[in-house]
Amino acid sequence: MRNAAGSSRTNIWIATVEFIQVPTLLFFVFLLLQSQTTTSSRISRTILQRRQRVFSVTDYGATGDGIHYDTPHIQAAIDACHAGGGGRVNFPTGIYLTATIYLKSGVVLDIQKNATILGGTKLSDYPLESHRWYVVLAENATDVGIMGQGTIDGQGPQFVETINERKNIMVSWNATGACYGDECRPRLIGFIDCTNVRVSDVLFTQPALWCLHIVRCKNTSIDGLSISGDFNTPNNDGIDIEDSNNTVITRCNINTGDDAICPKTSTGPVYNLTVTNCWIRTKSSAIKLGSASWYDFKGLLFDNITIVDSHRGLALQLRDGGNASDITFSNININTRYYDPSWWGRAEPIYITSCPRDSYSKVGMISNVKFINISVNSENGVFLSGSSEGVLSNLDFINVNLTYSRWSDFADGLVDYRPGCQGLVNHSSAGIIMDHIDGLRIENMNMKWSNSYLEGWNNPLDFSPSTVNNISLLSFNSALMSLSQKSL
Numbered sequence: 369m370r371n372a373a374g375s376s377r378t379n380i381w382i383a384t385v386e387f388i389q390v391p392t393l394l395f396f397v398f399l400l401l402q403s404q405t406t407t408s409s410r411i412s413r414t415i416l417q418r419r420q421r422v423f424s425v426t427d428y429g430a431t432g433d434g435i436h437y438d439t440p441h442i443q444a445a446i447d448a449c450h451a452g453g454g455g456r457v458n459f460p461t462g463i464y465l466t467a468t469i470y471l472k473s474g475v476v477l478d479i480q481k482n483a484t485i486l487g488g489t490k491l492s493d494y495p496l497e498s499h500r501w502y503v504v505l506a507e508n509a510t511d512v513g514i515m516g517q518g519t520i521d522g523q524g525p526q527f528v529e530t531i532n533e534r535k536n537i538m539v540s541w542n543a544t545g546a547c548y549g550d551e552c553r554p555r556l557i558g559f560i561d562c563t564n565v566r567v568s569d570v571l572f573t574q575p576a577l578w579c580l581h582i583v584r585c586k587n588t589s590i591d592g593l594s595i596s597g598d599f600n601t602p603n604n605d606g607i608d609i610e611d612s613n614n615t616v617i618t619r620c621n622i623n624t625g626d627d628a629i630c631p632k633t634s635t636g637p638v639y640n641l642t643v644t645n646c647w648i649r650t651k652s653s654a655i656k657l658g659s660a661s662w663y664d665f666k667g668l669l670f671d672n673i674t675i676v677d678s679h680r681g682l683a684l685q686l687r688d689g690g691n692a693s694d695i696t697f698s699n700i701n702i703n704t705r706y707y708d709p710s711w712w713g714r715a716e717p718i719y720i721t722s723c724p725r726d727s728y729s730k731v732g733m734i735s736n737v738k739f740i741n742i743s744v745n746s747e748n749g750v751f752l753s754g755s756s757e758g759v760l761s762n763l764d765f766i767n768v769n770l771t772y773s774r775w776s777d778f779a780d781g782l783v784d785y786r787p788g789c790q791g792l793v794n795h796s797s798a799g800i801i802m803d804h805i806d807g808l809r810i811e812n813m814n815m816k817w818s819n820s821y822l823e824g825w826n827n828p829l830d831f832s833p834s835t836v837n838n839i840s841l842l843s844f845n846s847a848l849m850s851l852s853q854k855s856l
């Protein structure tokens with residue numbers, strides 16, 4: 369499962385060569401790093417010299433006072449860096465208020481500790497086309513990135529029209545005709561049609577809409593990123609990986625309102641995504657494939673992830689005809705709870721559905737999905753539901769502990785198919801609900817129940833008659849918790 373882009377050597381390689389433009393040199397650097405010969409130190413010095421091409425935004429007139437727009441100064445530094453063959457654009461201590469800035473090939477923003485890039489909150493701060501509304505936007509660029517220990521802040525609270533602890537009502541610029549609906553707000557960072565993207569160590573905070581959006585990119589590495597959104601803001605996604613191949617996300621820390629890590633396929637597939645060593649809290653899904661799912665998801669690995677206080681844990685939500693296969697979730701701790709019915713999700717730790725978004729939609733197939741070493745504490749059970757045209761096949765659950773109890777007040781007994789499909793359906797809760805499955809292997813599963821709060825739950829395993837085939841259970845245990853265990 370683990371792909372080439374997932375090996376640490378490749379990470380180092382991407383990290384080291386991001387400023388070099390010549391493909392042949394790339395190749396030799398790679399070989400030399402591999403073989404550890406003495407000439408590699410000579411090459412490393414060359415890389416260091418390239419790294420020292422630093423363009424400070426203050427040299428281009430940026431004040432960093434947080435009051436005056438620094439847009440033209442920042443852009444001038446980026447353009448000079450790009451024209452000079454690439455390097456780093458440095459943001460020293462300060463607050464840099466800006467309209468959209470465009471990242472170009474070879475340029476890495478180096479936002480130092482105590483430096484903040486502050487996104488503007490006016491419609492005129494963003495380009496005409498709403499699909500290009502980002503505070504930082506890289507289009508069609510190669511060897512680009514954002515590093516440093518500083519912050520990019522989207523001023524999300526400025527876009528809250530009415531604070532609501534269930535779900536905020538957000539400002540929408542739809543009245544201007546720029547776009548429609550209630551998602552007419554800027555995103556924070558976009559890499560669109562880029563190759564060799566690297567984001568490391570920065571904090572992205574308070575996006576007005578989605579935070580980091582990777583679209584049709586190749587070879588992306590995201591390491592040590594923290595994302596802090598608003599827990600009550602809708603569409604406050606963490607990282608959306610759309611139509612992109614060979615993406616590695618490591619050491620992330622995401623605390624936000626909407627889906628935290630969300631691969632989507634709108635114009636092409638997502639191949640080879642690896643996510644490791646992350647911590648996530650969200651009022652929506654921690655990891656969600658979909659719901660935009662027109663093309664395939666293939667070769668995905670999620671390993672060593674902690675999910676706390678989330679509305680849904682691991683989700684495959686296919687609605688548009690794309691297929692999902694060869695996906696592994698391993699070494700994951702999941703804690704899910706109910707928040708509010710206005711959010712999709714009902715505390716399911718694991719949720720797999722494939723069904724049509726509407727009567728015109730095709731239905732995707734989900735196959736070869738493994739859950740290994742998973743530990744769950746949740747208020748709802750696992751939900752596995754295909755549909756007659758989208759059967760789930762070859763699902764493995766190996767070493768899975770499921771502990772069920774209740775600590776919130778929301779009613780259970782509803783299953784949530786949103787978006788589309790059957791919507792919300794009355795169905796008594798169960799340890800695992802299964803529907804339209806062909807090939808399910810459960811090996812070493814312990815289900816524990818705290819009975820006093822689980823009224824209306826009936827079965828550990830709930831099969832729909834005649835749509836579930838070829839299940840194997842090996843060492844499956846289901847038991848009420850003892851009183852002493854309950855205090856856990």
Ligand SMILES: *[C@@H]1O[C@H](CO)[C@@H](O)[C@H](O)[C@H]1NC(C)=O
Pocket residue numbers: 370371372373613614639640667
């Ligand atoms: C995905 O990774 C595999 C294994 O490293 C590789 O063979 C394949 O070419 C990659 N796919 C894409 C689309 O890059």
Ligand SMILES: *[C@@H]1O[C@H](CO)[C@@H](O)[C@H](O)[C@H]1NC(C)=O
Pocket residue numbers: 372373378563564586587614
């Ligand atoms: C992406 O990285 C792989 C190695 O991991 C390399 O083979 C490939 O050429 C790179 N793609 C681009 C477009 O640079």
Ligand SMILES: *[C@@H]1O[C@H](CO)[C@@H](O)[C@H](O)[C@H]1NC(C)=O
Pocket residue numbers: 461481482
């Ligand atoms: C960062 O800000 C803190 C508090 O304002 C200050 O103590 C510290 O010296 C600053 N660090 C740098 C590198 O400017």
Ligand SMILES: *[C@@H]1O[C@H](CO)[C@@H](O)[C@H](O)[C@H]1NC(C)=O
Pocket residue numbers: 507508
């Ligand atoms: C992207 O780059 C390609 C090749 O350089 C070019 O043909 C295309 O027009 C560019 N697209 C945009 C949106 O800049």
Ligand SMILES: *[C@@H]1O[C@H](CO)[C@@H](O)[C@H](O)[C@H]1NC(C)=O
Pocket residue numbers: 537538539540542543548549550551
């Ligand atoms: C515009 O956005 C507002 C606020 O989110 C929303 O209530 C309204 O329905 C939207 N109007 C249209 C026409 O989409």
Ligand SMILES: *[C@@H]1O[C@H](CO)[C@@H](O)[C@H](O)[C@H]1NC(C)=O
Pocket residue numbers: 584585586611612613636637639
């Ligand atoms: C990802 O790989 C698939 C399969 O090779 C290819 O069809 C698709 O165009 C690639 N996407 C990008 C953004 O390179």
Ligand SMILES: *[C@@H]1O[C@H](CO)[C@@H](O)[C@H](O)[C@H]1NC(C)=O
Pocket residue numbers: 619644645646647672673674
């Ligand atoms: C798992 O991830 C955490 C960070 O969330 C890290 O501290 C820990 O070392 C990782 N464990 C392994 C085995 O890599």
Ligand SMILES: *[C@@H]1O[C@H](CO)[C@@H](O)[C@H](O)[C@H]1NC(C)=O
Pocket residue numbers: 662663664689690691732733
């Ligand atoms: C999904 O798989 C089915 C069955 O193999 C296939 O007919 C369909 O074209 C696939 N969907 C996509 C988007 O490739």
Ligand SMILES: *[C@@H]1O[C@H](CO)[C@@H](O)[C@H](O)[C@H]1NC(C)=O
Pocket residue numbers: 698699740741767
């Ligand atoms: C699952 O956990 C066991 C015991 O800790 C470990 O030996 C095994 O490597 C883990 N499996 C995976 C796929 O990480």
Ligand SMILES: *[C@@H]1O[C@H](CO)[C@@H](O)[C@H](O)[C@H]1NC(C)=O
Pocket residue numbers: 741742743767768769814
């Ligand atoms: C499941 O629980 C058993 C018994 O407490 C424990 O030995 C095992 O390590 C747990 N497995 C996971 C994946 O947490």
Ligand SMILES: *[C@@H]1O[C@H](CO)[C@@H](O)[C@H](O)[C@H]1NC(C)=O
Pocket residue numbers: 792793794
């Ligand atoms: C679910 O059941 C409740 C009563 O328990 C009922 O009021 C409601 O209409 C039902 N919803 C659906 C979609 O059947």
Ligand SMILES: *[C@@H]1O[C@H](CO)[C@@H](O)[C@H](O)[C@H]1NC(C)=O
Pocket residue numbers: 762763806807808809838
């Ligand atoms: C049953 O499912 C397993 C995977 O869980 C698969 O390997 C096997 O071929 C299936 N058997 C039949 C008879 O379909």
